[in-house]
């Protein structure tokens with residue numbers, strides 16, 4: 001039921017980077033009463049790092065200092081450049097590109113960023129153990145949220161930031177919609193965080209002369225490493241293309257040394273395989289540093305959803321557009337979603353205007369981000385040596401990969417906001 005409270009009631013489900021960025025951004029509006037509900041018993045992030053490129057940093061600037069400050073407080077590290085190199089076969093060791101961005105990407109540990117985004121949020125608006133199981137429209141226009149524990153809450157707008165396996169997308173699209181479920185993208189990956197000194201010892205001084213991200217492309221896979229946590233840790237990632245079918249309910253598999261070695265067995269003449277998997281230092285190899293090493297299936301929303309909203313319910317982040325990690329863009333696109341949504345909600349003064357706000361959000365965000373989803377998948381195949389007519393040829397890789405990031409990074413966020421506001425106002 002609508003409360004006496006005249007403030008706009010916004011409910012967010014999901015306490016990942018999308019939900020946390022949104023609640024942080026909305027705190028600045030006195031006319032908004034925002035609450036965040038998360039299924040897990042506490043607000044925390046699993047996984048390793050995200051890199052935020054120029055477009056994401058510009059979007060953070062547009063949202064305001066509180067989110068940008070959170071990035072700095074989380075110990076983000078500037079990646080001065082990205083080096084792509086061939087890692088297997090006759091061309092092993094050859095450099096594909098050295099990219100120096102005018103605005104260097106910031107690498108940040110997810111858990112640290114999440115913690116800082118939530119630091120200014122009052123405890124009383126953060127609700128744990130609240131798994132959303134059903135949503136209904138009330139007669140007075142409110143949205144009713146039903147939780148697994150039997151409780152319910154009311155809001156004027158529900159924003160689903162509940163990730164790739166959440167519930168809100170189903171509420172919007174319907175249980176049988178072909179775009180509902182993410183598709184197995186044909187890759188798995190595994191990740192480990194390693195102390196900087198150990199990574200330097202194993203991978204060599206040359207890799208750490210500056211804070212540079214390395215991407216090593218090989219036969220049907222790639223390795224990546226970059227520096228995090230104010231230079232204290234290094235993230236190591238292995239990605240593999242696979243023909244195996246993963247069950248949609250199987251998000252991850254245990255990974256042992258033998259499976260990892262077999263996955264990269266075809267990589268001849270490859271120091272990076274040796275260093276990541278084989279070199280033994282104080283009883284640990286770089287990837288095998290992670291005692292709970294697991295292969296994570298990569299999923300994406302390959303079938304484009306026809307809408308990101310229904311009534312006064314919308315989706316942002318991975319719930320709207322899960323993608324593979326090859327553009328390094330999933331979190332950045334969630335930040336762009338937040339930038340547009342918070343700009344629009346800043347203008348909404350009464351619930352009846354919410355319909356125009358979510359429509360405008362959908363209109364500007366969906367085409368942009370669905371392009372990123374598709375491009376990320378094909379970029380991954382090229383990076384993993386599987387690009388049609390490209391393979392592991394240095395010149396062809398350079399030509400194929402070189403132009404793939406411009407549409408993503410060189411993006412005018414002010415104009416994006418302007419278009420959303422024009423659509424909202426009906427200009």
Ligand SMILES: Cc1cc2nc3c(=O)[nH]c(=O)nc-3n(C[C@H](O)[C@H](O)[C@H](O)COP(=O)(O)OP(=O)(O)OC[C@H]3O[C@@H](n4cnc5c(N)ncnc54)[C@H](O)[C@@H]3O)c2cc1C
Pocket residue numbers: 013014015016017018019037038039040049050051052130131132133161162163164165166167189316317318319324325327328329330331332333334
């Ligand atoms: C290997 C890898 C590398 C990546 N690298 C990058 C990168 O370099 N740069 C980049 O920008 N992006 C990157 N990404 C993508 C990025 O990590 C994600 O896009 C981003 O974290 C998604 O955030 P989210 O909040 O939308 O979803 P999630 O982080 O999945 O959060 C979803 C939240 O919803 C909660 N939830 C789920 N169901 C319910 C329910 N029914 N009720 C209530 N709560 C619920 C969950 O508990 C969780 O808190 C990478 C991803 C991967 C896998």
